[in-house]
Amino acid sequence: MKSFLVYWGLVSMLGIVHVHALLKLSSWEIPIYISCLLVIVIMYFFYKKTFIQVSNLGIRMNGLLLVMQLLLLPIYIIIKPSFIYLIPFLLFIVIEIVRQEHTKKVAELLEEAKRFEEERAHFNETFRVVRSERHDFLKHVSAIHFMLEKEQNREAKAYLDDLVDGYKETNLSIKGEKGMVAGILHQMYRRAQEAGISVVYDLDLPLSTLPLSDKEIVTLIGNLLSNSLDACVEWQNEHNEQALLSLQFYKRSGLYLLICKNHSNPIPTSILDSLFETFGKTTKTGEHEGLGTKLIHDVIKEHHGFLDFVYKEEEFTVKIKIPAIR
Incomplete structure (x- = not known):
């Protein structure tokens, strides 16, 4: 959150410098508070419409982009007001576009990596459950067989019903599905039941x-x-x-x-x-x-x-x- 506020603060200040320099090209003497008000309105619009997490780019990349933007400012001191002022202003916008595009890309990659780790865990868990059920299957059959031999029909039915419910949960997720898809379905099903x-x-x-x-x-x-x-x-x-x-x-x-x-x-x-x-x-x-x-x-x-x-x-x-x- 801190980096987020710092980013919008710096961009706003740099934007005020660029906008005020461009307004000097007009024949009127425009006070700086007009530039501030204009930039604040623009920044608020982009704040509402734009997704950006500057922390994803890291200090080095953000620092490099900031230095590039600061290097544009001396142009306003060296050169008298002219339409050349459009060049640093446009470069400032291009740098921000580059920042936002890279931020989105990094955010997607981070989300993808997070999903991949979750999917791998889901797949491993599903595989473990299937192996466990397969390993215990003969034991369950033996237990039911013993109950039937002892004519404990009610107990055998209750045991079998409980066993089928467990297998049904797994079967809902894995029947005909590829491993990764079965893993995500099984994990979401269990997550829903736990909630x-x-x-x-x-x-x-x-x-x-x-x-x-x-x-x-x-x-x-x-x-x-x-x-x-x-x-x-x-x-x-x-x-x-x-x-x-x-x-x-x-x-x-x-x-x-x-x-x-x-x-x-x-x-x-x-x-x-x-x-x-x-x-x-x-x-x-x-x-x-x-x-x-x-x-x-x-x-x-x-x-x-x-x-x-x-x-x-x-x-x-x-x-x-x-x-x-x-």
């Missing part, structure tokens, strides 16, 4: 059949389910009721359709208007960067898909259509 959220996977065919790379499928499903779970948790805390999350997937007329529904607290219209289009927009409270929704949008756009979403009666629904073309 007391009712979750339903209604998949006509494996998500792994989507015409996307494994990495893109995990990015899409991981962010979609993670955002939905966070919204359900906040809704539960607000209403003291069990939230519901459902994920549907099927294929119709050459299109893959993915529908995710979840309970959600009211979402401000200002956020809904550009939720899946820009960085920094998030429905969550607390310190969240709003990267997930933009990553979902980028994956769908890359494959010429369609995304629609609606919030109605405390339910948020995302509908995604992706052409069945590889």
Whole structure:
């Protein structure tokens, strides 16, 4: 937060110098407070519309860009007011554009690295669960066989019901799925159960059949389910009721359709208007960067898909259509 405030403060001061120098080209004597007011309005607009985390670039890169911007200022001292003043002003803007583009790229890479570590942990956990269940399967069969021999039918049925419930949880996530996709589905399912959220996977065919790379499928499903779970948790805390999350997937007329529904607290219209289009927009409270929704949008756009979403009666629904073309 400190670096964030320092950044906007420095940019504002540099902007005032450049704008005031340009205003000197006019025939009127314009006081500096006019330049300050103009820059403050512009900075406030970009503060609301621009996603930037300067700390991601590190001190060295930010320091280099700042030095480059400071080296532009002596031009205003050496040269008398003329249209040459446009050159340092435009260079100042170009440097800021470079800073923002690099910041976004670094933020994406950091998020991707974080997701990769989470996905690897999910995959390892799913693999461990499957191995554990396979290892214990014969023991369970022997236990049930012993109960039946002793004519303990009620106990055997209860034991079998409990066993099937456990296998059902794993099977919901892994049937027909590739390893990484199964891992993310299984982890999200367990995370929902631990939070007391009712979750339903209604998949006509494996998500792994989507015409996307494994990495893109995990990015899409991981962010979609993670955002939905966070919204359900906040809704539960607000209403003291069990939230519901459902994920549907099927294929119709050459299109893959993915529908995710979840309970959600009211979402401000200002956020809904550009939720899946820009960085920094998030429905969550607390310190969240709003990267997930933009990553979902980028994956769908890359494959010429369609995304629609609606919030109605405390339910948020995302509908995604992706052409069945590889």
